[in-house]
Amino acid sequence: MLAYLIRRILYALPILIGVNLLTFALFFVVNTPDDMARMQLGIKRVTPEAIEKWKQQRGYDKPLLVNSAAGGTEKITDTVFWQKSASMFAFDFGYSADGRSISREIATRMGPSLAIALPTFLIGLVVYVSFALLMTLFRATALDMAGVALCVLLMSVSGLFYIIGGQFLVSKLWHLVPISGYAGGADSFKFVVLPIIIGVAGGVGSSSRWYRTIFLEEIGKDYVRTARAKGLSELRVLFTHVLKNAMIPILTGVVVVIPLLFMGSLLTESFFGIPGLGSYTIDAINAQDFSVVRAMVFLGSVLYIAGLILTDVSYTVVDPRVRLQ
Amino acid sequence: MNFIPVILWSDALVFLLLAAGIASAWYIRRHEHLLLPWRRVARSSVAMVSLLLLSLFLAIGLLDTLHFRVALPQANGGAKAYSPEVLSVLDKLVEPLRTHTEKTYSAPFALALYAKESMTDARGNIVRDYPRLQYGGAHLSDISQRDADVAQRLVLGGTLGFVIGLLLLLGVSSFRRRPESSGSKQNAFLINWIPACAGMTVSRKWCVIAIAFLFVAAFIGAIANLATVYHVLGTDKVGQDVLYLSLKSIRTGLIIGTVTTLVTLPLALFLGVAAGYFRGWVDDVIQYIYTVLSSIPSVLLIAAAVLMMQVTIDTHPEWFDTTAARADLRLVFLCLILGVTSWTGLCRLLRGETLKLREMEYIQAAQSFGVSSMRILARHIMPNVMHIVLISLVMDFSALVLAEAVLSYVGVGVDPSMISFGTMINAARLEMGREPVVWWALASAFCFMLVLVLAANLFADAVRDAFDPRLNRTEAKA
Numbered sequence: 001m002l003a004y005l006i007r008r009i010l011y012a013l014p015i016l017i018g019v020n021l022l023t024f025a026l027f028f029v030v031n032t033p034d035d036m037a038r039m040q041l042g043i044k045r046v047t048p049e050a051i052e053k054w055k056q057q058r059g060y061d062k063p064l065l066v067n068s069a070a071g072g073t074e075k076i077t078d079t080v081f082w083q084k085s086a087s088m089f090a091f092d093f094g095y096s097a098d099g100r101s102i103s104r105e106i107a108t109r110m111g112p113s114l115a116i117a118l119p120t121f122l123i124g125l126v127v128y129v130s131f132a133l134l135m136t137l138f139r140a141t142a143l144d145m146a147g148v149a150l151c152v153l154l155m156s157v158s159g160l161f162y163i164i165g166g167q168f169l170v171s172k173l174w175h176l177v178p179i180s181g182y183a184g185g186a187d188s189f190k191f192v193v194l195p196i197i198i199g200v201a202g203g204v205g206s207s208s209r210w211y212r213t214i215f216l217e218e219i220g221k222d223y224v225r226t227a228r229a230k231g232l233s234e235l236r237v238l239f240t241h242v243l244k245n246a247m248i249p250i251l252t253g254v255v256v257v258i259p260l261l262f263m264g265s266l267l268t269e270s271f272f273g274i275p276g277l278g279s280y281t282i283d284a285i286n287a288q289d290f291s292v293v294r295a296m297v298f299l300g301s302v303l304y305i306a307g308l309i310l311t312d313v314s315y316t317v318v319d320p321r322v323r324l325q
Numbered sequence: 326m327n328f329i330p331v332i333l334w335s336d337a338l339v340f341l342l343l344a345a346g347i348a349s350a351w352y353i354r355r356h357e358h359l360l361l362p363w364r365r366v367a368r369s370s371v372a373m374v375s376l377l378l379l380s381l382f383l384a385i386g387l388l389d390t391l392h393f394r395v396a397l398p399q400a401n402g403g404a405k406a407y408s409p410e411v412l413s414v415l416d417k418l419v420e421p422l423r424t425h426t427e428k429t430y431s432a433p434f435a436l437a438l439y440a441k442e443s444m445t446d447a448r449g450n451i452v453r454d455y456p457r458l459q460y461g462g463a464h465l466s467d468i469s470q471r472d473a474d475v476a477q478r479l480v481l482g483g484t485l486g487f488v489i490g491l492l493l494l495l496g497v498s499s500f501r502r503r504p505e506s507s508g509s510k511q512n513a514f515l516i517n518w519i520p521a522c523a524g525m526t527v528s529r530k531w532c533v534i535a536i537a538f539l540f541v542a543a544f545i546g547a548i549a550n551l552a553t554v555y556h557v558l559g560t561d562k563v564g565q566d567v568l569y570l571s572l573k574s575i576r577t578g579l580i581i582g583t584v585t586t587l588v589t590l591p592l593a594l595f596l597g598v599a600a601g602y603f604r605g606w607v608d609d610v611i612q613y614i615y616t617v618l619s620s621i622p623s624v625l626l627i628a629a630a631v632l633m634m635q636v637t638i639d640t641h642p643e644w645f646d647t648t649a650a651r652a653d654l655r656l657v658f659l660c661l662i663l664g665v666t667s668w669t670g671l672c673r674l675l676r677g678e679t680l681k682l683r684e685m686e687y688i689q690a691a692q693s694f695g696v697s698s699m700r701i702l703a704r705h706i707m708p709n710v711m712h713i714v715l716i717s718l719v720m721d722f723s724a725l726v727l728a729e730a731v732l733s734y735v736g737v738g739v740d741p742s743m744i745s746f747g748t749m750i751n752a753a754r755l756e757m758g759r760e761p762v763v764w765w766a767l768a769s770a771f772c773f774m775l776v777l778v779l780a781a782n783l784f785a786d787a788v789r790d791a792f793d794p795r796l797n798r799t800e801a802k803a
Contacts, residue, residue: 018617026629035636152786156723156779158730160750161771168757266624266735285628286736293629300622 001316004324005309012305019301020085023294028080033060036290058291059083084294093295097287102295105280112182113264113276116192120199121261124207125254127200132211133238136219148209155205163271166198180273195268214249218242247318255311259303263296327396331411333653335660338584339390362712365791370530372787374537378780381541382575389415389576392649411649415576419569421553425460427564430756433765434555436462436471461556478550486546490539559765562752567766570744571773577745578777581660581729582722588664589721593671594714598706600672601679602698611676615669623666624735630662631655631737652740659732659739663725671717678710712792719785723778730774746770 027036037054038046055061060080063069067078076082087094093102135147171179177190218224219242227237264278273279277296284292315322332340353359366372391414394407416423430439437455446452457463465471548568551557558567600611618626638644638651645651682688683706691701726746732738733747734754741748749770756763 014613015617015620018613019621022617022621023629026633035640152782153779156775156782158727158746158750158771158774158778160730160734160754164750164754164757164767168762172757260622263622267731281625281628282735285632288632288635290632293625293632297621297625297629300625301617301620304620304622 001313001324005313008309008312012302012309015305016089016298016301017085019298020088021081023297024081024085027290027294028064033080036060088295088298093298094291096284096292097289102292106277106295106299109264109275109277109280110262111184111276112188112274113262113269113278115188116195116199116268116274116276117261117264119192120196120265121257123196124200124203128204128207129211129243129250131204131208132215133243135208135212136215136242137234137238139216139219148212151205151209151212153205154201155209157205159202159267162198162202163267166194166201167271170194180271182272182274191272191274195272195274199265199268210253211246211250214246215242217249218246221245244318248315251314251318252311255314256304256307258310259306260300262303263300328393329396329407331392331394331647331649333392333411333650334657335580335584335653336390336392338587338657338660339387339580342583342587343387362791366787368530369787369790370533371783373530373534375780375784375787377534377537377541378776379784382579382777382780385415385572386576386579388418389413389573394647409647411647415572419552419572421460422566422569422572425556425566427458427461427556427560429560429562429564430763431458431461431556431560431564433557433559433567434462434471434475434551435559436465436468439763458556460554461560462554464554475551475555478554479547482550483543483547485550487539487543489546490542493542494535494538558769561749561766562756567749567769570749570766571769573744574746574749574770574773575777577656577739577743578726578729578774580656581663581739582725582781584657584660585664585667585721585725586718588661589668589671590714590718592664593668593675594707594710596668597672597675598679598702598710601676602683602702602706604680608676611672615672618666619669621666624732624737626666627659627662627732628735628737630665631659634658634662648742652743655740656743663728667721667725671714674713674717675710678713679706682706682709712794716785716789716792719781719788723781723785726774726778726781730770746774 033055034051037051037060041050041054052061062078062080062083064080067075070078077086084094091103093106096102096105131147135144138144138147167179170176171194177194180191182188182191215238219238223245224237224241227241228234232241262277263281264274264276266278266282268274269276269278270282280292281296283289284296312324316324353363392411393413394409394411397406397408428438431437432439435458437457440455441453442456443451443453444456462471462474465474548557552566552568556566556568558571560566561570596611596614600608634655638655645654688701688705691705696704729738729745730747730750733745734751738747739745749766753763753766753770756766
């Protein structure tokens with residue numbers, strides 16, 4: 001298993017290099033560093049000297065991919081791409097446009113992001129799976145039909161509606177919790193409870209329906225018939241036998257997102273004013289801060305790949321037949 | 326000629342899609358085995374009612390796609406000049422909605438503006454009150470007449486719409502009469518469906534569809550009759566009619582949902598099938614490409630791409646002769662980048678299916694006959710993965726429509742000058758903080774979106790049920 005993990009991690013390297021190349025190409029092939037400098041500096045202060053200074057300060061004054069002036073390995077290393085990418089692999093993301101260390105920002109903002117994303121994920125998982133199991137229990141009855149209809153209806157509603165509607169109802173009309181904001185420690189509860197509820201509610205439709213399909217597929221299998229023939233109650237069949245066997249398809253979809261929880265949710269965080277990574281990303285997009293966007297892209301892909309590896313490892317936990325080699 | 330037709334990029338792509346759709350429909354009609362699953366779709370009344378709603382949206386979207394520019398009044402002997410404003414046939418059809426703009430917010434069916442203004446009354450005193458709207462209910466002399474007037478127009482328009490719908494239905498059903506299958510009750514019923522509805526002797530499905538059609542017709546009639554004199558859904562901050570904005574948003578949503586297909590489909594189909602069939606290094610390269618793309622969080626990739634495009638558009642203002650052309654290019658680009666981020670899932674599915682198919686005996690037979698790889702791919706593999714493609718495309722549609730709203734909120738969606746559900750929601754979300762609450766713009770955008778996405782979801786479900794070979798047919802019928 002250790003050999004497998006090492007191989008997977010080594011395999012992640014070319015993918016990360018690809019990600020870096022792609023974002024780099026997006027930023028610099030279409031637009032030169034001069035264009036970027038002009039945009040960052042604004043229209044008023046653009047002079048050739050100012051642009052040069054901006055580029056020099058941020059290390060954009062080198063050739064992009066290949067430095068033909070330098071010799072030896074410097075040909076590749078003394079370029080914008082190398083300088084900007086190599087440090088990323090050491091998780092050193094450099095500085096944002098307003099001069100703050102991106103790595104430190106990420107470290108401090110991860111907490112609030114997790115405070116919302118983790119409970120949403122856990123509560124959501126329990127709620128969706130239970131709802132799906134209930135629908136499976138009452139399958140092919142009016143209750144099941146109503147449940148599916150409800151799911152389709154819920155998944156057709158825009159995610160923005162849940163947030164705006166929830167904020168309006170709970171915070172503005174009923175004054176139960178503050179509309180937005182965040183505080184550390186025990187105070188954080190009243191700030192995170194609404195985003196969590198809305199996050200869970202927003203996913204009910206699609207997730208429960210998906211789990212229901214998985215359970216229905218399992219319930220047609222032979223072991224279920226055997227279990228029933230043994231005289232087990234339908235509840236026991238569902239909760240012990242079907243639920244366990246449905247774990248593999250469920251894990252495929254679920255474990256991948258666990259590392260990505262660190263990234264937070266773009267929408268929820270910016271609507272509720274949570275100082276997490278999601279709102280950090282949105283702010284960077286709106287301020288057109290390329291170095292932050294690039295850092296977040298890199299972090300996102302690292303976490304995604306970590307999720308893929310975790311998924312494989314989780315298979316071995318729930319299914320002893322699976323061996324990683 | 327006092328107008329010139331304008332074909333924007335997105336228009337051209339829509340026409341291309343339309344042509345492709347018509348061509349494939351014509352092809353499918355001539356092949357019974359391809360028609361079979363569609364017959365299964367047609368058996369579901371939910372799917373047919375959804376299709377009715379979708380066609381309505383599609384019709385609005387298509388009308389909004391025929392663009393033109395009106396000629397300006399000619400100066401003496403000067404060259405003919407055209408207005409910089411690009412209009413569509415839909416704009417012309419709902420002319421009163423477009424031109425009746427008020428000063429600022431007004432509630433649905435309101436007669437007065439949302440905000441108070443200083444006015445001079447009959448005796449010359451200055452009073453602060455809610456001024457009457459310029460257009461909304463301007464034909465009424467007294468506010469108390471409104472409710473009766475609304476009710477009257479509602480009934481009148483509804484009845485008119487109902488009657489027109491009825492005539493259309495009867496006209497269509499007498500045309501659709503097919504003598505060759507006179508044995509089936511279903512076709513006989515089409516001509517005299519009213520007694521059939523009462524007696525309930527024949528297919529319930531057509532009855533449901535007919536009722537839905539009449540309901541929609543009556544609804545459109547009532548709204549059309551009301552919208553000429555009222556702001557049925559109110560007005561927004563700059564006084565534009567919200568109903569007009571909602572109608573215009575439909576095209577944007579549909580384009581995001583469909584034009585994206587033009588990017589996704591070729592990429593996923595060719596790469597997925599090639600990876601599965603050739604294996605070896607081709608497979609490695611293609612797998613590498615889609616792993617890289619799918620490992621980037623899609624919102625970030627879209628954001629990065631849109632930011633870059635924004636810089637390019639800003640530095641090349643000379644490319645666009647009208648603002649509509651600029652907004653349109655951004656829309657097309659958004660479709661492109663959405664396509665680039667969303668083909669990986671389908672590609673992975675197709676690769677897996679092709680890996681399975683290539684071991685089939687009929688493929689091995691073709692190989693041993695010396696059929697070229699290209700021919701095997703085109704004749705034997707592609708037709709057998711088409712159901713996956715179709716299911717995935719119809720399922721993606723609603724997700725894309727919903728994604729547009731989110732992206733516009735994040736600031737990387739369509740151009741702010743382009744009317745879309747996303748820009749409507751974005752403009753309206755701060756209005757919830759006002760007192761009294763300005764809810765109508767937000768509610769309209771969400772309702773229109775809900776109907777569109779719900780219809781698309783229900784239709785997609787029916788398509789999936791009809792095309793998925795894994796489903797047990799006998800069970801599906803029961």
